[in-house]
Amino acid sequence: MKNLVDASHKVLTRLASVDIQVLSHDEAADLALALRPLLHAHDRQYHALDAPVVSDSEYDRLFQALEQIEARYPDLVTPDSPTHRTGAAPLDRFERVRHPVAMLSLGKAFDAGELKSWYDRCVRGLQSQFGEAALRPRMTVEPKMDGVAVALTYEKGQLTQGATRGDGAEGENVTANVRTIASIPLFIPALSSPTGLAAPERMEVRGEIYIRNPDFERLNDAAARADEKLYANPRNAAAGSVRQLDSSITASRPLSFVAYGAGPVEGMASPPQGQYEMLGRLQEYGFPVSEHAALLNSVEEAQSFYEAWLRKREELDYEIDGLVVKIDRFDWQQALGAVSNAPRWAVACKFPAQEETTVLNDIRVSVGRTGVIKPEAALAPVQVAGVTVSSATLHNADYIRDRDIRIGDRVIVKRAGDVIPQVVKPVEEARSGQERVWEMPAHCPACDSPLHTFPDEVDTYCVSIDCPAQFIRLVEHFASRGAMDIEGLGSKLAVTLVEQGLVGSLADIYSLTAEPLLNLWLFAEKRADNLLEGIEASKRRPLSRLLFGLGVRHVGRATAELLVSRYASLEALGAAPAEEIAEIDGVGEIIAKSVANWFAVEANRNMALRLREMGVNTERLPEEAPREGEDAGAAAGKTFVLTGALPTLTRKEAQARIKEAGGRVAGSVSRNTDYVVAGENAGSKRQRAIELGIPLIDEARLQALLDE
Numbered sequence: 236m237k238n239l240v241d242a243s244h245k246v247l248t249r250l251a252s253v254d255i256q257v258l259s260h261d262e263a264a265d266l267a268l269a270l271r272p273l274l275h276a277h278d279r280q281y282h283a284l285d286a287p288v289v290s291d292s293e294y295d296r297l298f299q300a301l302e303q304i305e306a307r308y309p310d311l312v313t314p315d316s317p318t319h320r321t322g323a324a325p326l327d328r329f330e331r332v333r334h335p336v337a338m339l340s341l342g343k344a345f346d347a348g349e350l351k352s353w354y355d356r357c358v359r360g361l362q363s364q365f366g367e368a369a370l371r372p373r374m375t376v377e378p379k380m381d382g383v384a385v386a387l388t389y390e391k392g393q394l395t396q397g398a399t400r401g402d403g404a405e406g407e408n409v410t411a412n413v414r415t416i417a418s419i420p421l422f423i424p425a426l427s428s429p430t431g432l433a434a435p436e437r438m439e440v441r442g443e444i445y446i447r448n449p450d451f452e453r454l455n456d457a458a459a460r461a462d463e464k465l466y467a468n469p470r471n472a473a474a475g476s477v478r479q480l481d482s483s484i485t486a487s488r489p490l491s492f493v494a495y496g497a498g499p500v501e502g503m504a505s506p507p508q509g510q511y512e513m514l515g516r517l518q519e520y521g522f523p524v525s526e527h528a529a530l531l532n533s534v535e536e537a538q539s540f541y542e543a544w545l546r547k548r549e550e551l552d553y554e555i556d557g558l559v560v561k562i563d564r565f566d567w568q569q570a571l572g573a574v575s576n577a578p579r580w581a582v583a584c585k586f587p588a589q590e591e592t593t594v595l596n597d598i599r600v601s602v603g604r605t606g607v608i609k610p611e612a613a614l615a616p617v618q619v620a621g622v623t624v625s626s627a628t629l630h631n632a633d634y635i636r637d638r639d640i641r642i643g644d645r646v647i648v649k650r651a652g653d654v655i656p657q658v659v660k661p662v663e664e665a666r667s668g669q670e671r672v673w674e675m676p677a678h679c680p681a682c683d684s685p686l687h688t689f690p691d692e693v694d695t696y697c698v699s700i701d702c703p704a705q706f707i708r709l710v711e712h713f714a715s716r717g718a719m720d721i722e723g724l725g726s727k728l729a730v731t732l733v734e735q736g737l738v739g740s741l742a743d744i745y746s747l748t749a750e751p752l753l754n755l756w757l758f759a760e761k762r763a764d765n766l767l768e769g770i771e772a773s774k775r776r777p778l779s780r781l782l783f784g785l786g787v788r789h790v791g792r793a794t795a796e797l798l799v800s801r802y803a804s805l806e807a808l809g810a811a812p813a814e815e816i817a818e819i820d821g822v823g824e825i826i827a828k829s830v831a832n833w834f835a836v837e838a839n840r841n842m843a844l845r846l847r848e849m850g851v852n853t854e855r856l857p858e859e860a861p862r863e864g865e866d867a868g869a870a871a872g873k874t875f876v877l878t879g880a881l882p883t884l885t886r887k888e889a890q891a892r893i894k895e896a897g898g899r900v901a902g903s904v905s906r907n908t909d910y911v912v913a914g915e916n917a918g919s920k921r922q923r924a925i926e927l928g929i930p931l932i933d934e935a936r937l938q939a940l941l942d943e
């Protein structure tokens with residue numbers, strides 16, 4: 236990668252001293268010739284490998300230079316120019332394209348048992364043809380992306396066509412649209428691949444266009460504000476964006492792409508023999524592929540992988556609706572063939588749906604610890620992904636108004652893991668006319684004081700300092716897992732302690748004794764002891780957790796950690812002026828002011844002092860100290876575990892290379908492991924990785940990762 240970095244800097248230096256507007260045609264042509272492959276290579280680093288080697292602003296300078304050249308000398312524009320992602324002229328309708336090889340659909344399995352039935356059928360089929368040799372066919376497992384399937388045709392390396400799946404036999408020509416998607420390579424490089432292979436004569440790459448959840452939320456929020464139609468979920472948004480007749484609209488949408496296979500291929504040097512190897516090759520060609528794809532040896536491994544991903548799916552910032560399990564070897568895929576419209580050699584292991592519809596019976600409001608008033612949906616109970624949901628968040632008054640959510644509506648409810656269920660949108664088609672528009676109450680439901688809104692803020696607040704509901708929420712938050720983690724102090728007890736007058740300030744928690752607890756008939760002795768032990772143990776929590784627990788507005792866990800990386804004690808932070816706090820990278824003025832304002836209140840300062848007097852840790856612990864040089868290499872900060880014999884590297888060499896790239900090598904697999912590198916005869920560590928859903932990579936992928 237050093238070459239790419241050096242070449243880029245050479246061009247950047249040259250750019251700094253030339254004015255493109257005065258370049259001759261020949262000079263401009265020369266520069267464009269240098270810029271184009273660089274930009275393609277950076278696109279690949281960024282999108283396919285997640286490992287950019289220049290800063291965003293350096294990239295932008297290269298990009299703008301090419302744009303300026305092309306604007307000045309339009310004859311220098313090439314069809315594969317990386318600048319051409321802004322969209323073409325609108326179409327009247329999409330042209331139909333016939334897929335040379337049908338884009339099949341997939342048979343489904345709904346649990347680990349059905350997955351095994353599918354595998355057993357494959358084994359029987361293969362054994363009848365190949366005997367013993369096919370006793371344990373290996374499988375590649377990949378996330379099943381929830382987006383739109385597309386087929387991308389590359390001729391002599393150039394992207395010449397993009398088509399939707401359509402009905403599988405015929406799709407729509409969306410070439411102008413796919414060209415606008417930054418992570419879709421406009422051409423397959425010939426020689427830059429580590430294998431030194433030329434691009435194939437002709438190749439169809441198949442994959443999924445999708446939208447990441449945060450991008451989807453931003454897109455829908457903007458649509459809501461502009462009074463435009465909302466998309467029900469990221470998949471619909473992706474499909475709607477790909478099927479725009481005006482490709483400049485597609486260009487404005489935050490679309491991502493992941494490749495999962497190849498259609499017809501002609502003239503590919505040393506073609507891969509199986510799915511896993513194909514994914515590696517696609518990545519070399521510059522396509523993003525799933526980092527969670529794994530090559531598995533047995534159906535038991537595949538079953539564990541499925542079970543693990545039932546939970547792990549929540550950690551992704553995009554939606555998957557299951558896993559796709561494929562018999563790895565292409566010749567065996569061929570031998571198994573297909574039934575009507577689905578291959579026998581692959582199966583979609585579906586996850587339970589996370590969205591259902593139900594009736595919104597009422598909207599109520601609750602008071603949060605900062606006084607924020609949250610509207611909540613009272614729903615007719617409905618099962619979502621195995622859990623009964625009867626309430627869900629509606630965020631704020633704007634959210635309800637923008638989406639025109641009315642009491643009595645049938646609504647789409649979404650639940651993802653531990654996240655609070657939310658009402659996505661109403662099903663407008665189901666309205667009877669009896670639905671009622673809701674309005675935010677004018678007074679606090681807990682203390683009856685008038686509610687307030689602030690300019691530039693969507694939330695409504697109760698600003699009374701005497702509001703008991705706010706303080707109860709604060710106690711609850713202070714004691715919660717992510718903050719001081721006080722065993723035994725949950726929501727119910729927080730209410731009682733505050734209502735009974737035992738806790739009137741956070742510091743009072745630390746002067747609680749057994750007697751009043753027992754006197755108030757709150758507890759049996761054992762429970763009181765447990766609570767007091769929990770309180771005692773919480774005195775040793777890291778400073779960032781205490782800071783987070785204090786409930787200072789805008790100070791979440793990550794911000795608390797940033798603050799502690801700069802200030803070694805609560806006292807030091809309390810004494811710091813807002814301007815100084817704002818200098819911390821990632822903090823900014825609003826947070827800094829909020830922190831300074833909190834410490835400016837005498838009651839808060841006294842409370843902090845009392846906490847320290849009661850023995851609560853207010854100093855930065857050694858493990859919280861800022862670490863140096865974390866982001867040095869491509870593997871920086873990542874933890875690897877090696878298992879089994881790798882084909883070319885010895886264990887020692889692999890360790891050394893990982894360390895060189897800034898990574899760590901650990902001896903055992905835990906939730907903190909980022910990658911397990913598995914070679915021949917890998918044993919229990921491999922199994923553990925599968926159970927925990929940790930990316931399992933082979934040596935080739937490790938090399939690709941470290942080379943960048």
Ligand code: IVH
Pocket residue numbers: 338339340341377378379380381382383384400442443495496559578581583
């Ligand atoms: S393989 C014949 N792999 O699922 C093989 N499909 O129900 C079929 N999909 O339309 C495709 N992620 O859009 C494959 N990793 C993945 C996938 C995947 C999502 C979609 C694809 C297809 C549908 C099939």
